[in-house]
Amino acid sequence: xxxxxxxxxxxxxxxxxxxxxxxxxxxxxxxxxxxxxxxxxxxxxxxxxxxxxxxxxxxxxxxxxxxxxxxxxxxxxxxxxxxxxxxxxxxxxxxxxxxxxxxxxxxxxxxxxxxxxxxxxxxxxxxxxxxxxxxxxxxxxxxxxxxxxxxxxxxxxxxxxxxxxxxxxxxxxxxxxxxxxxxxxxxxxxxxxxxxxxxxxxxxxxxxxxxxxxxxxxxxxxxxxxxxxxxxxxxxxxxxxxxxxxxxxxxxxxxxxxxxx
Amino acid sequence: xxxxxxxxxxxxxxxxxxxxxxxxxxxxxxxxxxxxxxxxxxxxxxxxxxxxxxxxxxxxxxxxxxxxxxxxxxxxxxxxxxxxxxxxxxxxxxxxxxxxxxxxxxxxxxxxxxxxxxxxxxxxxxxxxxxxxxxxxxxxxxxxxxxxxxxxxxxxxxxxxxxxxxxxxxxxxxxxxxxxxxxxxxxxxxxxxxxxxxxxxxxxxxxxxxxxxxxxxxxxxxxxxxxxxxxxxxxxxxxxxxxxxxxxxxxxxxxxxxxxx
Amino acid sequence: xxxxxxxxxxxxxxxxxxxxxxxxxxxxxxxxxxxxxxxxxxxxxxxxxxxxxxxxxxxxxxxxxxxxxxxxxxxxxxxxxxxxxxxxxxxxxxxxxxxxxxxxxxxxxxxxxxxxxxxxxxxxxxxxxxxxxxxxxxxxxxxxxxxxxxxxxxxxxxxxxxxxxxxxxxxxxxxxxxxxxxxxxxxxxxxxxxxxxxxxxxxxxxxxxxxxxxxxxxxxxxxxxxxxxxxxxxxxxxxxxxxxxxxxxxxxxxxxxxxxx
Numbered sequence: 001x002x003x004x005x006x007x008x009x010x011x012x013x014x015x016x017x018x019x020x021x022x023x024x025x026x027x028x029x030x031x032x033x034x035x036x037x038x039x040x041x042x043x044x045x046x047x048x049x050x051x052x053x054x055x056x057x058x059x060x061x062x063x064x065x066x067x068x069x070x071x072x073x074x075x076x077x078x079x080x081x082x083x084x085x086x087x088x089x090x091x092x093x094x095x096x097x098x099x100x101x102x103x104x105x106x107x108x109x110x111x112x113x114x115x116x117x118x119x120x121x122x123x124x125x126x127x128x129x130x131x132x133x134x135x136x137x138x139x140x141x142x143x144x145x146x147x148x149x150x151x152x153x154x155x156x157x158x159x160x161x162x163x164x165x166x167x168x169x170x171x172x173x174x175x176x177x178x179x180x181x182x183x184x185x186x187x188x189x190x191x192x193x194x195x196x197x198x199x200x201x202x203x204x205x206x207x208x209x210x211x212x213x214x215x216x217x218x219x220x221x222x223x224x225x226x227x228x229x230x231x232x233x234x235x236x237x238x239x240x241x242x243x244x245x246x247x248x249x250x251x252x253x254x255x256x257x258x259x260x261x
Numbered sequence: 262x263x264x265x266x267x268x269x270x271x272x273x274x275x276x277x278x279x280x281x282x283x284x285x286x287x288x289x290x291x292x293x294x295x296x297x298x299x300x301x302x303x304x305x306x307x308x309x310x311x312x313x314x315x316x317x318x319x320x321x322x323x324x325x326x327x328x329x330x331x332x333x334x335x336x337x338x339x340x341x342x343x344x345x346x347x348x349x350x351x352x353x354x355x356x357x358x359x360x361x362x363x364x365x366x367x368x369x370x371x372x373x374x375x376x377x378x379x380x381x382x383x384x385x386x387x388x389x390x391x392x393x394x395x396x397x398x399x400x401x402x403x404x405x406x407x408x409x410x411x412x413x414x415x416x417x418x419x420x421x422x423x424x425x426x427x428x429x430x431x432x433x434x435x436x437x438x439x440x441x442x443x444x445x446x447x448x449x450x451x452x453x454x455x456x457x458x459x460x461x462x463x464x465x466x467x468x469x470x471x472x473x474x475x476x477x478x479x480x481x482x483x484x485x486x487x488x489x490x491x492x493x494x495x496x497x498x499x500x501x502x503x504x505x506x507x508x509x510x511x512x513x514x515x516x517x518x519x520x521x522x
Numbered sequence: 523x524x525x526x527x528x529x530x531x532x533x534x535x536x537x538x539x540x541x542x543x544x545x546x547x548x549x550x551x552x553x554x555x556x557x558x559x560x561x562x563x564x565x566x567x568x569x570x571x572x573x574x575x576x577x578x579x580x581x582x583x584x585x586x587x588x589x590x591x592x593x594x595x596x597x598x599x600x601x602x603x604x605x606x607x608x609x610x611x612x613x614x615x616x617x618x619x620x621x622x623x624x625x626x627x628x629x630x631x632x633x634x635x636x637x638x639x640x641x642x643x644x645x646x647x648x649x650x651x652x653x654x655x656x657x658x659x660x661x662x663x664x665x666x667x668x669x670x671x672x673x674x675x676x677x678x679x680x681x682x683x684x685x686x687x688x689x690x691x692x693x694x695x696x697x698x699x700x701x702x703x704x705x706x707x708x709x710x711x712x713x714x715x716x717x718x719x720x721x722x723x724x725x726x727x728x729x730x731x732x733x734x735x736x737x738x739x740x741x742x743x744x745x746x747x748x749x750x751x752x753x754x755x756x757x758x759x760x761x762x763x764x765x766x767x768x769x770x771x772x773x774x775x776x777x778x779x780x781x782x783x
Contacts, residue, residue, distance in 0.1 A: 001290045005279060011705040012273070012534070015577045018527060018558035025554060026582040029523045032286060033556070034294070036279035042706065043765065055276045058394065060287040071765070074740020128740040130755030133580065183272040184303065218335020218389040233391030243304065243332070262551045266540060273534070293547060295555070297540035316537045319655065321548040444533040445564065479596020479650040494652030504565065504593070 002144035003032045003059060007048055007096075008068040008132065009040040016130070020066070020137045023123065027141035036065075043071040045094050049162055050180055052089075053099025054234045061086035064140045067096040068132035079116035079135050080159060081143065081152050085109030090140045092131070095162035102164075114153035121152055167191055173204075173261030178254050179236070185245025189258045191237035196260065205229040206259040207239055208250040263405035264293045264320060268309055268357075269329040269393060270301040277391070281327070281398045284384065288402035297326075304332040306355050310423055311441055313350075314360025315495045322347035325401045328357040329393035340377035340396050341420060342404065342413050346370025351401045353392070356423035363425075375414035382413055428452055434465075434522030437498070439515050446506025450519045452498035457521065466490040467520040468500055469511040524666035525554045525581060529570055529618075530590040530654065531562040538652070542588070542659045545645065549663035558587075565593040567616050571684055572702055574611075575621025576756045583608035586662045589618040590654035601638035601657050602681060603665065603674050607631030612662045614653070617684035624686075636675035643674055689713055695726075695783030698759070700776050707767025711780045713759035718782065727751040728781040729761055730772040 004024050010016040021033045036055050040048045048069040056065060063086075070092045078093040085104035089097045093115070104111050116135060119126070121142045126134040139152060149155075167176040167190055176191040187207070196203060200215040215237070216222055216230040224243040227250075232238040237260060239246050247253060265285050271277040282294045297316050301309045309330040317326060324347075331353045339354040346365035350358045354376070365372050377396060380387070382403045387395040400413060410416075428437040428451055437452040448468070457464060461476040476498070477483055477491040485504040488511075493499040498521060502510050511517075526546050532538040543555045558577050562570045570591040578587060585608075592614045600615040607626035611619045615637070626633050638657060641648070643664045648656040661674060671677075689698040689712055698713040709729070718725060722737040737759070738744055738752040746765040749772075754760040759782060763771050772778075 001286075003283065003286055005283070013559055013561035014704050015558055015573050018556055019577050019580045021556045022525065022527070022577065022581040022585070025523075025525055025556070026580070029554075029582075032290075032294075033554075034279055034282045034286070036276055037274055039274035051276050055280050055283065058280045058287070059283040060290075063283070074743070127755045127757075129752070133755065182275050221335070230390070231388075233388045233394065235388075262547075264544065264547055266544070293551075295540050295543045295547070297537055298535055300535035312537050316541050316544065319541045319548070320544040321551075324544070443536050482596070491651070492649075494649045494655065496649075 001030060001032060002028070003034055003063040004028070004140050004144055005034045005036045005055070005059065005063060005065045006038070006068070007036040007040060007052055007065065008038045009042045009044065009048070010038050010068070012038050016132070019133050023133055023137040024141040027138055028144040031141060031144040040069050043069060045069050045071075045096055046162055047180065049096050049098045052096065053103065056087050056100055056103070059087065062088070064088040064090060064143050065100070066132070066136050066140045067091035068136060069096060070094070070131065073131050074128035078156075079131060080113055081116055081139055081149055082111070082113040082159070083149060084111055088140075088143055090136045090143070093160050095160045097159060098162040098164060101159065101161060112149050113156050113159050114149045115156050117153040118151065121147065165190060167195055170259075173197075173259055176237070176258050176260070178252065178256040178258060181247045181253055185241070185247035186232070187239040187246050187250070187252065187256070188232055188234070188236045189238065191258065191260050192235055193231055203229075204261045205237070205239065206261075207256060208252050210250065212239070262291060262293060263289070264295055264324040265289070265401050265405055266295045266297045266316070266320065266324060266326045267299070267329070268297040268301060268313055268326065269299045270303045270305065270309070271299050271329070273299050277393070280394050284394055284398040285402040288399055289405040292402060292405040301330050304330060306330050306332075306357055307423055308441065310357050310359045313357065314364065317348050317361055317364070320348065323349070325349040325351060325404050326361070327393070327397050327401045328352035329397060330357060331355070331392065334392050335389035339417075340392060341374055342377055342400055342410055343372070343374040343420070344410055345372055349401075349404050351397045351404070354421050356421045358420060359423040359425060362420065362422060373410050374417050374420050375410045376417050378414040379412065382408065426451060428456055431520075434458070434520055437519050437521070439513065439517040439519060440497070442508045442514055446502070446508035447493070448500040448507050448511070448513065448517070449493055449495070449497045450499065452519065452521050453496055454492055464490075465522045466498070466500065467522075468517060469513050471511065473500065523552060523554060524550070525556055525585040526550070526662050526666055527556045527558045527577070527581065527585060527587045528560070528590070529558040529562060529574055529587065530560045531564045531566065531570070532560050532590070534560050538654070541655050545655055545659040546663040549660055550666040553663060553666040562591050565591060567591050567593075567618055568684055569702065571618050571620045574618065575625065578609050578622055578625070581609065584610070586610040586612060586665050587622070588654070588658050588662045589613035590658060591618060592616070592653065595653050596650035600678075601653060602635055603638055603661055603671055604633070604635040604681070605671055606633055610662075610665055612658045612665070615682050617682045619681060620684040620686060623681065623683060634671050635678050635681050636671045637678050639675040640673065643669065687712060689717055695719070695781055698780050698782070700774065700778040700780060701758070703769045703775055707763070707769035708754070709761040709768050709772070709774065709778070710754055710756070710758045711760065713780065713782050714757055715753055725751075726783045727759070727761065728783075729778060730774050732772065734761065
């Protein structure tokens with residue numbers, strides 16, 4: 001039993017999501033299909049890469065993650081399959097694998113990446129428009145069937161990697177940025193617990209001209225409507241309005257500067 | 262083969278829904294994942310409890326229903342696992358199991374509920390924010406693997422139960438209320454066929470100052486735009502506009518009083 | 523292992539989609555559930571038929587497609603099960619099978635259709651409202667279990683078929699129409715590569731008073747904001763705005779005339 005996940009910007013109102021599953025199950029009937037999301041903002045490769053990076057640690061070894069946020073489909077951009085630590089990645093060479101790649105490096109795991117060049121593992125007819133269906137889903141299913149990377153293409157050392165904004169130190173704290181806004185309007189930053197130098201209750205978080213005193217342990221510790229900061233389920237410092245939307249209240253989004261001191 | 266269902270208010274645009282499946286399949290690879298919905302209105306515990314109650318009778322015995330509408334996550338609210346009639350429930354102790362509980366009592370089924378106290382059945386690291394991933398999905402997978410309730414925690418007798426509005430009799434009929442508005446704007450009430458004292462064709466339904474004469478057998482029996490009443494697929498008296506939205510036409514929602522006479 | 527797909531207009535915020543899966547897995551635990559989409563525009567039988575037609579070729583032989591876009595539920599419209607080429611169809615007799623039917627004829631595949639008349643393959647209690655749950659999902663599961671069509675009902679020769687608009691020739695080209703608008707605002711027409719009489723680069727596409735010169739191979743070949751024409755992943759001539767919405771830019775939708783010359 002191998003899990004194949006899908007992360008795309010196709011939405012769920014058309015046939016794309018279902019057809020990816022049909023193609024994969026036609027080749028690897030024993031595989032289990034898990035949609036991570038089909039609602040990545042259209043063409044937002046960074047959002048796809050971040051979501052994959054947060055999700056992959058919760059999947060068993062050998063899981064194959066197919067990511068299709070692919071504004072360059074039909075151009076000369078390469079298709080990739082990769083073994084990154086315990087997980088596999090299949091998708092376009094546009095940076096979607098960036099966080100899986102860095103996680104594998106951090107954990108000392110193996111990193112093997114191939115440029116997909118062997119059409120015998122694709123559908124017989126490949127459109128210029130939908131490589132998710134015609135190339136990536138079939139390749140993922142063949143990996144689930146035990147086909148090794150070297151059969152799928154030629155090894156490369158230079159995948160496209162996104163330049164993920166890093167946290168910068170300043171006197172008395174660190175400066176980061178909002179990296180993701182979730183469906184509830186919570187603002188997730190790139191600041192993590194290891195950036196905290198003192199007790200959480202005495203920390204100060206500054207964003208959009210507002211200052212938040214202390215980092216909460218959970219939403220339930222504050223009142224509805226209150227602007228709070230806490231480390232979210234992925235361990236990122238998040239700015240939230242209890243039972244409300246911090247994105248709306250502060251009028252900010254991805255890229256907004258955040259200071260922790 | 263055991264089915265694990267998920268009912269949450271997470272939406273489908275983030276990583277939460279997929280990660281629940283990944284965690285469960287990592288522990289119980291043979292389980293089958295069925296999302297009931299991830300679109301419960303945020304923090305609407307009653308809506309989650311009602312949806313679970315309507316869904317569970319259509320699942321085979323032994324199905325494990327995980328419900329995560331959990332505004333109190335990270336506070337002292339308990340986590341529960343329960344065997345209610347033929348079905349299992351896993352989730353926070355905030356009333357989400359109310360209808361499954363009452364259904365088990367009505368059918369004379371067994372009722373066993375434990376407070377989850379055994380961290381060895383959870384993920385190694387439990388966040389204060391996302392018990393769905395860290396506690397409830399793992400526990401559900403262990404139940405699917407055959408772990409018994411007494412291994413998961415300590416038995417309790419006092420789960421939180423919601424006070425579901427009841428139908429009240431008055432001279433000549435009964436008075437109920439709208440309990441749910443579906444995506445089409447149909448208004449589902451808590452009135453059931455057993456509350457009907459005469460022929461359906463002669464019944465009168467009063468809501469928002471309007472009176473509907475007769476209860477239809479199906480939408481197809483009326484004209485587009487017509488305001489009608491019928492018993493829906495869950496056996497609840499529903500007020501609908503054919504090919505339209507009764508919620509919009511009448512300008513009412515959950516809690517609106519309805520009389521049947 | 524048999525795949526059962528679902529195509530409905532139920533949306534995903536209520537219990538319907540999950541309950542279809544629960545009913546099917548209760549009868550055929552070995553089946554694999556693939557939702558094609560639950561977001562067909564409400565009561566849009568043509569949209570459902572088109573989506574099924576585009577999806578089915580990507581599923582393995584023996585797949586059972588359940589379609590429930592069913593404005594006539596509860597009236598005398600028949601319920602059908604059909605073997606069309608390599609695929610099975612289960613749903614109401616309102617034209618949803620039209621494209622699967624024509625595809626089977628084109629490929630010389632078998633066409634067998636039964637009117638569902640044997641309640642022993644349905645749920646014990648059939649509502650007048652939700653035949654997807656009470657009739658079609660159970661029948662699909664029994665087909666997945668190997669029950670043959672002749673056990674399910676009586677053979678018919680006259681299924682309802684939709685009148686799908688055809689491409690018409692005129693001097694110098696063909697005239698077609700927009701058949702589908704996807705989530706990105708791309709306008710898919712009923713014109714296919716075989717209607718092209720010269721080189722793609724010299725073709726002219728006329729729609730809504732605009733003329734597009736040449737048919738592109740892929741989005742990546744044009745600039746953001748540009749109005750372009752290309753053959754989409756299903757081989758249909760599509761009019762698109764790169765990284766934008768042609769439906770919004772041109773202010774047109776399904777039925778709009780398109781000329782290719």
